[in-house]
Amino acid sequence: MSKQELQVLTGCCTPISEAALDPAQAADGAAVFKALADPIRLRLMSIIASAGDEICVCDITPHFEVSGPTISHHLKVLREAGLVDCERRGTWVYYWPLPERLTWLSSLLSAPAAAGL
Amino acid sequence: MSKQELQVLTGCCTPISEAALDPAQAADGAAVFKALADPIRLRLMSIIASAGDEICVCDITPHFEVSGPTISHHLKVLREAGLVDCERRGTWVYYWPLPERLTWLSSLLSAPAAAGL
Numbered sequence A, B: 001m002s003k004q005e006l007q008v009l010t011g012c013c014t015p016i017s018e019a020a021l022d023p024a025q026a027a028d029g030a031a032v033f034k035a036l037a038d039p040i041r042l043r044l045m046s047i048i049a050s051a052g053d054e055i056c057v058c059d060i061t062p063h064f065e066v067s068g069p070t071i072s073h074h075l076k077v078l079r080e081a082g083l084v085d086c087e088r089r090g091t092w093v094y095y096w097p098l099p100e101r102l103t104w105l106s107s108l109l110s111a112p113a114a115a116g117l
Helices: A003-009 A023-036 A039-049 A057-063 A068-080 A099-108 B003-009 B023-036 B039-049 B057-063 B068-080 B099-108
Strands: A084-089 A092-097 B084-089 B092-097
Touching: A023 A039, A023 A068, A023 A099, A023 B023, A023 B039, A039 A057, A039 A068, A039 A092, A039 B023, A057 A068, A057 A092, A068 A084, A099 B099, B023 B039, B023 B068, B023 B099, B039 B057, B039 B068, B039 B092, B057 B068, B057 B092, B068 B084
Parallel strands: none
Antiparallel strands: A084 A092, B084 B092
16 A cells, blocks of 8 residues: 555544444554554654654664564555655654544544544 | 453553563464454444444344354354454344453553553
């Protein structure tokens, strides 16, 4: 799924507690959940999302006991899912969260009382 | 992961936009996201969550073009993740959502401004 295609997932959505997803919506949503369905990626996402601002990959890797290339692979999956973005500056790559996608997932799973918040 | 172990995931939580997850929290959270990281399961979850009340498996299967045993397998994964529960009555099994788990996931992914809602 390209980042452009995933744009349709932002700015939505009706919670699943209010309306069933059609097959296309379910396929798109499942792809984003898949990006978070790994302990390393979910922890990476939380480190980037809670950093307050952008965070250097050099400040991310010390949190993990896996190799740099492994971290890079997982960051790429998060980026392709539209959950984070990044920019290389000199030696290091800096990451920041794309809150629209998290908000979309959050509202998709919200209870009816919280819909639209 | 047993249903009992997953109980710790309810009644929480600090959004990942506010605090990074520790490895154990990330492992638990990723396991629940994995249950939703499949198009059939996410659609099943939305059908059960939006039914308003419990729903007979006989009203679920017509939405899908896959076999009954395949649907049963995916429903079992959702049940083991603590997202739905069920009861057999006579010929049919009836499913209902467990909203605490959806609320937990929703707040985990919520933006800081929506935290605690």
